[in-house]
Every structure is written in C-alpha cells, then in structure tokens.
Amino acid sequence: MLLDEIFKVALQAIRANKLRSLLTALGIIIGVGAVITMLALGSGAQKAVQDRIAAMGPDLLSIYPGQNFRGGIAIMGNINLTIDDDTALANSARYLKAVIPELTRNLQVKRLNQNINVNIVGTIPEYVPVKNYTITAGRMFTNGENESRQRYAVLGSSIPDMFAANPAGLVGTTIQIRGIEFQVIGVLSTKGSAGGFGNPDEQILIPLQTARYRVIGTDRLRTITAQIQNMPSMNLALIEIERVLRRQHHIRPGNDNDFQ
Structure with missing residues (x-):
C-alpha cells in the first residue's frame, strides 16, 4: 500500500x-x-x-634528445642525439636488432606550381621494414645511394594527394626540397595517425647522408628508433642503451641523462 x-x-x-x-x-x-x-x-x-x-611495432623504442635545466627553465643547448650516437648503439648494443636514425626538419617541398610544407626525414633503408612499412610504388633507396648522397625521395602515402597526383605516376618525377631537385623513386604504404603522434603519412624520406650534407646541414637527430631483439630482453636493451649513450655523452656517475 x-x-x-x-x-x-x-x-x-x-x-x-x-x-x-x-x-x-x-x-x-x-x-x-x-x-x-x-x-x-x-x-x-x-x-x-x-x-x-x-603499427609502429611493440618491439620498438624511441630515443629523444633530453633537456637540461638552468634556473628551473628547460634548455636544449648542445645536448642532442647525433649520428655518432646512432653508430655507437648499432655497433655496441647486443640486445638491439636494428637502430634507425631520423634527421628531421619541416621544409618546403615544390612540385610544378604547387608548394607544401612537410617533414623531411633523413634516414637509412632499414627504416621501411623496422617501421612496418611496405613500398606500394617504386622502391626504397639503397645503402650505397645513402653513402653516395643521392638526391632520391620516397613519399609518404598522403603526399601524392597533397599534390593532387597519382602515387605511381609520381615515381620518376622531380620535386624540389628546399630548392634542391630530388627524383621520386618510391611511395610508402599508409600508416595512419593517432592524435599527438602526428601523421607519418605526411613525410618524405631521403637518404641520411644527403640530408646531413646537402639539405639540413647537421648531424643532430630528432629521434633514434631502436628495435630490440625480443620482448624478454626489453629491460636489458634499455640498460644497454643508457650505458652506451651515457658513455657517448661523457655523463659522470650521479648526473642525469641528457636523453630520454
């Protein structure tokens, strides 16, 4: 009731x-x-x-330049990852399968009467398999072409759309990066974007040594991507990376790392 x-x-x-x-x-x-x-x-x-x-791969570690602090303010100064650091990791790290340098700048790219601004990534041929890409048109540049500083470009999958062009039709054509002519030799598969990760499809790969000496003019890297041998060795790989880079950067015991 x-x-x-x-x-x-x-x-x-x-x-x-x-x-x-x-x-x-x-x-x-x-x-x-x-x-x-x-x-x-x-x-x-x-x-x-x-x-x-x-898509990036669960066995990949990204290493970035660290920050130093002075008066509570973060400063970069001369603390950076370099191509020598990448070489030291590749030669000394037993628990790493591959080490990929990325020398990156956002630059103007021109094709015919069109201009775009995208990330130019100077790297090595192993970038493609380590980052789980495939080549959908054309090919990737070789180690020999990297060492001889060839002006070759491999386009991210979104670049042809940005130029309103057919991906396969761009292979063999010429673009200008910072006013320097490059021949397009390949197009990457689609990777996709997720918020703060940026969009890896809106980038152009060029040989590392070409970027270093002809386009960007520095040996300082935005990122080093390390592929570990296997998941059980993850902690050992992290310890090894820290050991090698601290030795490279002459960091004394008790002082903080200048990389992350």
Missing part, C-alpha cells in the same frame, strides 16, 4: 509541474547521452592509439 501511495503522490506532482518534470527528464536524457558519447569517444581514441602503437 505504501508503494501505491508514493507512486500516486509522485504522479500528481509530475502532472502539477509538467514543464519542470519535462526539463528534468530532458536533463537526465542529455546527461546519460553525453556520458555514453564520451565513453564511446574515449574507446575510439584509445583504440586509435593502440592501433598506432601496433
């Missing part, structure tokens, strides 16, 4: 205040809908990040 009385009183209250009841119900509906939408977006974003990490 008590429940019946409560229900009747509630029903009378709703009838007496129809507008307020409608607004309350609407607020509840909107609130629940918003929560569901946020959860859905969160799941979608999480999946996108997971897909991006999977």
